[in-house]
Structure formats: C-alpha cells, structure tokens
Amino acid sequence: MFELIGxxxxxxxxxxxxGLINGAFYALLSLGLAVIFGMLxxxxxxxxxxxxxxxFGAWMMLTYLGIxxxxxxxxxxxxxxxxxxxxERLFLARLYHLDHLYGLLLTFGLALIFEGLFRRQYGSSxxxxxxxxxxxxxxxxxxxxxxxxxxxxxxIVVCLATWFMIEKTKLGSYLRAATENPTLVRAFGINVPRxxxxxxxxxxxxxxxxxxxxxxxxxxxxxxxxxxxxxxxAVVVIGGMGSIMGSILTGFGLGIIEGLTKVFYPEASNxxxxxxxxxxxxxxxxGLFGTPR
Amino acid sequence: MAEMSPLLDVRDLHAWYGESHxxxxxxxxxxxxxxxxxxxxxxxxxTTTMRSIMxxxxxxxxxxxxxQTETIGLPSNxxxxxxxxxxxxxxxxxxxxxxxxxxxxxxxxxxxxLSIGEVHTLFPQLKERARSQGTKLSGGEQQMLAIAxxxxxxxxxxxxxxPTEGLAPVIVQHIGAVIRDLKKxxxxxxxxxxxxxxAVTVADRHYLxxxxxxxxxxxxxxxxxxxxxxxxxxxx
Numbered sequence: 213m214f215e216l217i218g219x220x221x222x223x224x225x226x227x228x229x230x231g232l233i234n235g236a237f238y239a240l241l242s243l244g245l246a247v248i249f250g251m252l253x254x255x256x257x258x259x260x261x262x263x264x265x266x267x268f269g270a271w272m273m274l275t276y277l278g279i280x281x282x283x284x285x286x287x288x289x290x291x292x293x294x295x296x297x298x299x300e301r302l303f304l305a306r307l308y309h310l311d312h313l314y315g316l317l318l319t320f321g322l323a324l325i326f327e328g329l330f331r332r333q334y335g336s337s338x339x340x341x342x343x344x345x346x347x348x349x350x351x352x353x354x355x356x357x358x359x360x361x362x363x364x365x366x367x368i369v370v371c372l373a374t375w376f377m378i379e380k381t382k383l384g385s386y387l388r389a390a391t392e393n394p395t396l397v398r399a400f401g402i403n404v405p406r407x408x409x410x411x412x413x414x415x416x417x418x419x420x421x422x423x424x425x426x427x428x429x430x431x432x433x434x435x436x437x438x439x440x441x442x443x444x445x446a447v448v449v450i451g452g453m454g455s456i457m458g459s460i461l462t463g464f465g466l467g468i469i470e471g472l473t474k475v476f477y478p479e480a481s482n483x484x485x486x487x488x489x490x491x492x493x494x495x496x497x498x499g500l501f502g503t504p505r
Numbered sequence: 506m507a508e509m510s511p512l513l514d515v516r517d518l519h520a521w522y523g524e525s526h527x528x529x530x531x532x533x534x535x536x537x538x539x540x541x542x543x544x545x546x547x548x549x550x551x552t553t554t555m556r557s558i559m560x561x562x563x564x565x566x567x568x569x570x571x572x573q574t575e576t577i578g579l580p581s582n583x584x585x586x587x588x589x590x591x592x593x594x595x596x597x598x599x600x601x602x603x604x605x606x607x608x609x610x611x612x613x614x615x616x617x618x619l620s621i622g623e624v625h626t627l628f629p630q631l632k633e634r635a636r637s638q639g640t641k642l643s644g645g646e647q648q649m650l651a652i653a654x655x656x657x658x659x660x661x662x663x664x665x666x667x668p669t670e671g672l673a674p675v676i677v678q679h680i681g682a683v684i685r686d687l688k689k690x691x692x693x694x695x696x697x698x699x700x701x702x703x704a705v706t707v708a709d710r711h712y713l714x715x716x717x718x719x720x721x722x723x724x725x726x727x728x729x730x731x732x733x734x735x736x737x738x739x740x741x
Contacts, residue, residue, distance in 0.1 A: 382609070388601040389610055396597045399559045400611035401585030401658075 225354035231471020236367035239463025241444040244418035246459040250391045251411040254315035260441030261323040262416045266423020267432045281344035288424045289417040296416030300409050330434035338431030371460045446489045452502020512537040518567040520557045527553045529717040540694045542704045545714035551697040555664045559591045560584045590655030594666040598639040598647045607639040608654050615659030624653045645676035666697045
C-alpha cells in the first residue's frame with residue numbers, strides 16, 4: 213500500500229467521504245436557514261428540532277403506519293412543512309413588525325418544547341432505523357456504502373434545484389425582489405405575506421428532508437438536531453446569511469475541511485469550523501458570500 | 506369638460522407615520538384620462554398621499570374610492586390588483602434582478618397592458634440593457650425601467666412620484682413625451698412634482714399641497730394668470 217503525505221489512502225478517502233456526508237447535511241440545513249432568513253428576516257432556531265422531527269417522522273411512519281423509507285422521504289417533508297406553515301401563521305407572522313430577536317427567541321423556545329416532548333415520549337437513548345439500501349461497492353481506493361452515496365446525491369440535487377428555482381425562475385424573481393423590498397413587491401399586487409408563509413414551510417420541509425435522510429445513518433434521537441444545528445449556524449455565519457449558493461458551497465466545503473482535519477490533526481476536528489468562523493467574522497463580517505445589510 | 510364620476514376620489518384623507526400625523530384631510534379627484542399633479546414643497550405630504558393610496562401607509566382614515574371600490578381598508582396587494590400602478594420616488598429597481606426580470610416582475614392586473622415590444626419602442630435603452638443588473642443602469646434608465654414595468658401590467662391609473670427628479674434635461678423631455686403618449690392611450694396619471702416647468706408641459710390640472718392638505722386647484726390653462734400665486738406656494 214502506498215501512502216499519501218504519511219496517511220494511508222483508505223483513511224484519507226474514508227474521512228473525505230464522512231466529510232462529504234456531513235457537508236451534505238450542513239448544506240441542506242443551512243440552505244433552509246438561508247431561504248427563511250432571506251425572506252422572513254427570522255433566524256429559525258427551531259431548524260434543528262424540525263430536522264429531528266423529520267427523522268422521527270420517518271421512524272414513526274415506519275413503526276406505526278408501515279410506510280417504508282421511500283414513502284417517508286416524500287411524505288415527511290410535506291407533513292413537517294405543513295406544520296411549519298401552521299407555526300408561521302399562528303406565531304411568527306405576529307412578530308414581523310418587531311426586532312429580529314423576537315423571532316429568534318420564539319423559535320428557540322419552540323425548539324426546546326419540541327425536543328422536550330420527544331424526549332419525554334421516546335427517551336434520549338436513540339431509536340434504530342434500518343438502512344433501506346444496504347451494501348456498497350469497493351472503489352479500489354475505498355469502500356463506498358450505497359446509502360451514503362445516495363445521501364450525497366440527493367443533497368446535491370435538492371440544493372441545486374433550490375438554487376435554480378430561486379435564481380432562474382419567475383417565482384424566484386418574486387422571492388429575490390421581496391427579500392430586497394417586500395413593501396414595493398406587495399404594492400405591485402403580489403401577496404407577500406402568503407409568500408413568506410410558503411417560504412417558511414419550504415425551509416422547514418428542507419430540514420425535515422435532511423432528517424429523513426439522516427435517520428438510517430445516525431440513530432433517531434430527540435437531541436440529534438441540537439447537536440448538529442450549532443455547527444450549521446457556524447456554517448451559515450461563514451457563508452453569509454441569505455446567500456443561496458453561498459450556503460450550499462460553504463456547507464459542502466466545511467464538511468470536507470472537517471473530514472480532512474480528522475485525518476491530519478484529529479484533535480482540532482471538533483473546533484476547526486468555529487476557528488474558521490472566528491477568522492471569517494474578523495475579516496468579512498458579512499460572511500464569505502454575504503452582502504452587508 | 507363634461508361632468509362624470511371620477512376614477513380616483515380622495516376625501517378627507519388623514520395619514521400617520523407612527524405617532525406623526527402627516528396628512529390632514531387631503532381631498533382631490535381625478536377623472537379618467539386626466540393627467541393631474543400634486544405640487545408642493547418638500548415634506549408637505551405628496552409622497553405620503555401616494556403611499557396612502559397604495560396602502561403602503563397603513564394608518565390612514567377618510568375615503569379613497571377607485572372606480573366603485575372603497576380602498577381605505579384594503580391591503581396593498583389588493584389595491585394594486587384593482588388597476589393602480591405605482592412608480593416610487595426612489596424608483597425601487599431591484600439589485601438582485603436583471604433588467605428583464607425587473608420589467609416582468611409586477612404581475613398583469615388587466616389584459617390591456619403594453620406588450621414588451623411596445624415597451625421597448627417607448628424605451629429603446631431597456632432592450633439594449635436587458636441582461637444588465639437592474640441597479641447598474643444610469644439614473645435615467647432606472648427611471649424609465651420603473652415606469653416601463655407598470656405599463657406592462659395594464660394598470661389604468663399610474664402614480665408617478667417625481668419621475669424627473671435629478672435627471673438630465675434630455676431625459677426629462679423623453680419622459681414628458683412618454684407621459685403625453687400614455688395620456689393619448691387613455692391612461693390616467695397622478696404625478697407628484699416639484700418641477701413646475703415640467704408639470705405644465707404634461708398636466709391638465711394641478712393641486713397645490715401644503716401641510717398635508719390641498720390648498721388650491723388650478724387648471725393648466727389658467728396657470729399663466731396664477732403664476733404669482735403658485736410661485737408663492739412653491740417658494741420658487
């Protein structure tokens with residue numbers, strides 16, 4: 213076996229794959245946060261809880277209703293997204309005329325409530341979810357489990373489709389314009405409050421989709437979201453709030469950087485993203501892809 | 506002019522920004538096909554009047570009738586759908602949209618709007634710069650884009666807030682020609698202006714605004730006789 217800069221290739225590519233997997237989740241979650249923040253000016257602290265509810269949704273559909281993974285992949289984002297729409301109508305919509313901070317506090321409180329409810333019902337030890345695509349293939353330099361490859365592909369496709377919808381379509385032009393100047397867009401006859409509701413539902417749906425994708429990889433656990441969301445917020449800060457392509461690229465990029473750090477300097481692997489965040493905040497406070505607002 | 510019911514009828518309109526009472530009973534009306542100006546100095550409430558008609562200023566009382574519809578309680582998007590097009594003073598061109606996207610943004614409210622071809626005939630510059638970012642255009646081009654995008658929608662009443670502000674004389678002339686052309690097409694226009702020389706070349710009537718209320722009304726033909734009265738109001 214040959215070695216690369218003193219590291220066996222199996223270890224290097226193995227960690228790269230893990231990095232890409234993490235990056236796939238970072239990208240999906242930070243994309244949802246960016247879309248919601250752009251349109252609603254709300255930092256959705258419930259995003260991690262909604263991701264967790266996506267994973268639980270898949271588990272509950274399988275356990276109670278016998279709906280397999282593939283059905284859950286489609287149904288869960290719709291159900292949790294609809295729940296998001298309800299939350300926006302009932303609570304968030306009443307806070308838009310106040311400071312950002314109130315939306316953040318509200319969603320943070322909701323996250324605690326959701327996590328508490330699931331912990332009370334299911335405990336915090338985690339529930340298993342069977343891998344729907346077991347097995348894998350040996351690529352020569354590494355072993356690729358089918359399911360992990362699937363997660364990366366789904367994440368890339370969904371991220372690019374979202375980017376295309378926002379940057380290249382008529383609907384997306386409404387979204388971009390309403391992000392810039394909602395008052396004027398409304399004065400042109402577009403129902404901006406309804407767009408905000410649907411955008412929140414869409415962002416929450418993305419979080420739920422990430423949760424379904426995560427269920428077979430990580431154990432389904434009430435606190436799986438709060439562990440992940442801290443890192444995702446760092447990703448969003450680095451990429452720049454509100455930038456669509458920025459959050460996708462930063463999500464995958466930081467996942468890979470984290471993976472590489474595990475190979476070359478494992479001690480720093482848990483902190484490298486936060487170190488990068490601190491540096492970016494000092495040099496470009498609006499984030500790598502963000503514009504000051 | 507034969508008496509007919511006005512297209513826009515504003516009665517005793519009061520409006521507030523927070524606690525600050527800005528309009529104190531504006532009353533005026535516009536008949537279909539007319540070009541009418543609101544003249545007055547800075548800060549007398551002309552822009553606020555437009556924003557109140559559009560429902561952007563939400564704290565407002567009195568009556569604003571458009572055709573048969575009372576709009577004082579309607580949200581902004583429903584008011585636009587009645588057939589009112591709004592061109593704000595700051596032009597409101599979107600930086601994240603290119604020129605064509607800016608042009609196509611406002612949804613059609615009536616089927617009678619200008620086609621893209623007709624818009625490009627009125628404003629040839631917009632065709633040449635179709636792919637440019639909206640805010641990369643010059644001030645004059647942005648103003649044309651801001652007017653052009655509400656012509657496409659089929660709106661029958663246009664609210665133009667200081668369309669000539671800060672623009673070169675040749676562009677002001679172009680905009681004047683466009684407004685006269687739109688009048689010929691039967692559109693109704695409410696114009697906020699500080700530029701009296703421009704206003705007399707396009708308008709049928711003028712309302713003088715002071716301290717959030719209409720203090721005088723002058724037919725464009727009578728303007729010469731009332732020049733002194735007018736200049737006293739405007740402080741020119």
